[in-house]
Every structure is written in C-alpha cells, then in structure tokens.
Amino acid sequence: MRFDEIVRFMLFEYQETAQGFADFNTGLYPYFDPRSFLVEFQIEAERCRLPDKGYLRIWLHLPLHSPSEDDIDILKVSPLEALVRYPRLEVNIGYAFFEFDLASVVVNLEISIIFSFRHFRQQFDIDPVTVGEYDTESVLFREYTASFGNIYFDENSTSLAKSIVGEETNQYLQAKKLYYYVVENFQYCFMAHSAIEADGIPESLYAYEHHFGDCGMQSVFFATLCRSIGIPARTRGGFQLFSGQLGSRFWAEFFLPNYGWVPVYTSAGQFANYAMNVTDDERKAFIDFFFGNQEPLRVSVQNSVDREPKEGPFDIQ
Template identity: 25%
Template structure:
C-alpha cells in the first residue's frame, strides 16, 4: 500500500532535491524527482521520492500566505504591528513558515497560534475559552474517583465535487474498545457501512459505493475516566518490556533525544518519577503552535524537542519517545475531544507502570494549563484524563480497515475520516468532514 512508504521519511533525500526544497523551488524539486523516478538504478529511493513528491504537491496549501498577505492579516486587527514586530514573532517561533517560490510563506493558522500569546501579540483579538466547567468536572472526578459520560455523536464526510459514476470509498472513525470506553452502539449509518473490529488499531466504519458523495454515522458510547495520583503508586521492581521500540518515521531514538532523556531522568530510579520528569519538561518547555498536515513533518519527536513547538499529537509523540528511551512502555491514543459545547480532533499518550497498569498523559492540555497558570489542571493531566473524549485510535501510523490503497490525507492518524474516488485519496480542499455532538450526559 502507498501509505506504507512514509516509513522511508527517515531516508535522506538526494542533496540536489533537498537543496531545491530548502530554497523553495518546489517545481524544480518535483522535476528532479520525476527524472530520478524515470531512470533505472535507484529503486531503493523510489518510495522516498514518491512520498516527497506528494508532500511538495500539498505543501502550498499549508503555507498559503506570503509576507505581504500575512502582515495585512495581522494589521487588520492590530494596525500598529510593525515589520520588526512581525519578524520578532517569526524569530521567536510563534509564526511557522516554509520557503515556497523562493520566498517565505506562512502557516494557514498562524493567526490562531498568535492569539494564544497575548503578551507577544497584544493587538490581536483574543479568544477566551471558559474553563470553569472543565475545572468543576476535574474537581468532581478527583473527589469521586471516577466519572462516566454517555455521549452521542454524528460524524460525516463528503466530496466537494460530484463523483457521479465513479467508485467512492470512505472511512469514518468510530469508538474503539479501550480501557475507557464501553457499550459502543452504532445507532444509524449510511447504508452499506462495514464496521472494523472493536479492537482495530484505527477503528472505522467503511463504505464502498458508486457515485455516492456523502457518508454519515451516528454512534453512542460510555466513556469512563478514573482518577489516581500516580505518585502514590509503588512500582514493581521489574517493569514490562512491551511498547518500548522505535516506530519509524517519528518515534526514533536520536542521539539528541537520548541525551535529553538521560538528563531529565538522571538520578531517578522510580519509573513514575521518570515519567513525571518527562511530562514536566514537555509541558513546561514546549509551547502550542498549530501544525501543518502531519504528512509534512519530519521526525516529529526530535523536531519538537529541538523547536519546542507543537500541537497535541506532536506533544504526545515526544512524550512517548522519551518514555520508551528510558524504559517506560508508552503508546498513542487519539480521537476526539468532546466538550459539551464543541467537538474536535485530539491526541494524547498512554504509559504503563506495573503493577497499576496504564496511565495517561495529555501533554497538550498540560502545556495549556501551564500557559494559563493553572497548576492543579497541569498536574491532573499527568496520569489522568477527563470524560470528554472519544477514542478511535490506539496506534500511530496503523492501517485502516480495509487498508486504504490511495494516499491518505493523514497517513498516521484518523480523527476526521478519509475519502477516496477512483483510487485517489482526497485532500482537505476536496472534501468536507463534520463532527456533531447530539447529547452529552455525565452519569
């Protein structure tokens, strides 16, 4: 399958292609890739080159604004923003950019990233999120020891153009069996949908049809959050040996990450203390910044540790990689964050401490709590989550059911769904995905 080729992102590009990409000559880089793919003698490079060509095709969508456009967008809200201030925000890593057409272009959500840091971008309109209900829910969870939510959601995906007469395949994520979820029910779905097994690593409902342009599924499930203070666990002397391996291309034990993990856990013997030190570093030093499609990212964990910027999945992969380096089993979990008033994609991590078992770490929420001065909330998300979730995925970079033969929009995770027409996977501009909360009840 095509998407298996992403493991080759760890292979270096030929220097002439890498130089073209670095200078923003995307067309030149694609031309050199095509020349190499058409020539004999380097079949070992073919998958790496095909993946890179796809990334070059999609890159301009993630970084659509040149400098003049970006400044105009900022000044529409913050008229006094000078070019020097703009450059300072770029230099500080608050604005993400890539070279396209030999000039810098800026991330499509750079304004949303800037709004998170009012001290550095004081002229922008700030989006305040009321955390009162979350704080009350977390307090109730800590007091009660556990909370269960009954949640009903409807998800959909459709093509933006009419696929009449063509073969269409669609995959939508649905709740998976996991420690937090039970009583999973499919209440309604577009006819013909086939559900993957409840323990599928990326669980979906799948359709194959001709000419249909839209697919929906409605499901209900129980999601249970259990509270524990991880620091009260007395770890077993011998810890398990599963979920400790590298998983290319993004869980890689680079020399930098090995050195970082060694420094952060130096002198610590308890795996709980080690995990807490890693969590404190990730949530204390990495700031949230919206990311391009993960397809565009290289060596996610190492890059995050060097840039100290990331989104929820990037935070999770860094924590998972550091845990595995120091011998703590860790793995991925993702799906949706389901607030009573909103639904959206979210990722987090799991780590294992014997004899207790699996614990959770939401480093993105922990970093957000640090940014907002919420010490208790930051502590909560080391070891614990909340009942506002839908878990669809238990592995990063796992196949769908059945595997998608065309290029996926996201080859690593599946939170909003995938759509394929006549064997070609559709990218974001070609499709529309929805998640709608129908009911939310804390039991």
C-alpha cells in the first residue's frame, strides 16, 4: 500500500468516526470501538541445535490488562509442564515463562501459546485549559520524570527540549511541540538495537546525536524530551496488526492530570511526509491523529521499554 493510500485510509477509517455511536468501555472514556483478536505464538527449535545440558528459558509476550486492553483469555499452553507459573498479565510486562532442563530434552522443542483479547481505540479530546497540576511527590511523577535506562537525559537534551517548547507553559501544548519536532526532524531508519545496547549507549543519547531511528528509538527520544522538562512519559511496546500478522512496534505515552496516559506515535505520523499525492490538510490531519489517538489494531505487552521479566537468567554451576 502506497504512503498516500495509507494516509487516506487512516483518515477515512478513524479520524471521522462519530464517538456518540461507538462501543465505549464503560467509565473509561476515551477508550471505545474495541476489536477482538485470537493469537497463536509458536516456537520450534531443533534438538541438534541446542546444548546437551543446561537450562533453556523462554519468554513469550502476552497482552497486559489496561484501560485500552481487556478480556484476555489464555486458551492453550504447550508444553504445560514447562510453564514455570501462570502467565503474568497484571504487571508492567506481560509474558509466559518456560524453562527446560536440556539434559532431559530428546526431541525437537515445540512451544505454543494461544490467547484472545480485545483492544480499544483511543481518542483523547483534550482542552489545554482543563489539564490539572502534577503531584510532584507522587510515585508516578518521580518514576516517569527520571533519567533512567534508555530514557536518559542530560543538560544537552534538556536544553533542546526547552528550546523546542519556548515560552509555552501548558504541558499538553509542550508535548505537542515535542511531537512535531521529532516528526519533522527525524529520519525513519531501522536500527541495530542489540549493537547499541552492547556498546552501553542509551538509545535516547544515540537519537540525540544522530537524529534518526525506528519507532522504538523515536518513541524513547520523545519520552526523553518530555521527562527532561518535567512531563511524565514512557515508551510502551507491543505489536501492530494491520496485516493480520504481529509486527513489533513501540510508541510513547505522556501523562496529563485529569486525562491519564496519552498515546503518541511519531514514526506513524511521519508516513505523511512520504506521501506525495495528499493535500496539506490531509497531511496535517494524519500527523495530528497520532498525537493523542491510537487505532485499535494492536496488542500492548509492556508499559516501559526498560522493563524486564521478573525471572532473570542465572548461572548453572
């Protein structure tokens, strides 16, 4: 599908839907118009490619219970005897954890998990005047304005964020300026994340220095700019389901009092920059959509890019 076709499809499918007739998640506006999914994860490993002994640990991602995602049902797990404990769905990263004693494995490993869930579309209609004041002593504020892990900021990134927002003091409008900065000044590019991690470089620092990156790196950088000026932000991860297949995706969220966690997807907004046959109004509407809105065709599996499963690796003596 060409970029201009994607822009027009998204605008037709989501921008003009009348909320008054949508299926709302009761009491949880702005979450509405849910889509239901059935997903099967499968992993197969040939026995000859595995070590003769030791332990093999495998984590399979699962949806997280949240305002935008519910009705999660684990339908089948195989092999059940290798499942360490019941899958985690209520924490910061959803997963099923399998462990195998390789000394007892004599055939090829076949691992699968089938689950269903529904995901809501999000549409935040925010009036900047009604944005509340942050509780700067709260756990949420302290955690999500900290410089930590890949969302690392220093005086350089803080100075950049301040120059972008200028004299604007409203946090919602500040975040929108930061969003447009990333959309307009970053080049989308696939990244060798493992190599960057191996070098011990925070992704936000790499993004600051090079001004290009994929959905994950751009989302990390947007969150970094927000945090550096006192706006709580995070980078969530999961999968998008446009093609019927699970394509890995990361996006950002920033927190506003009286509204909650607001979704932001800079790399999707950039699609409009590559569309040659759309009007200026269509281009702007498409970019605006991915600031404060999110289509329902996805599954969220982690609340923060720096979250890891609770069960970590261990050395075998």
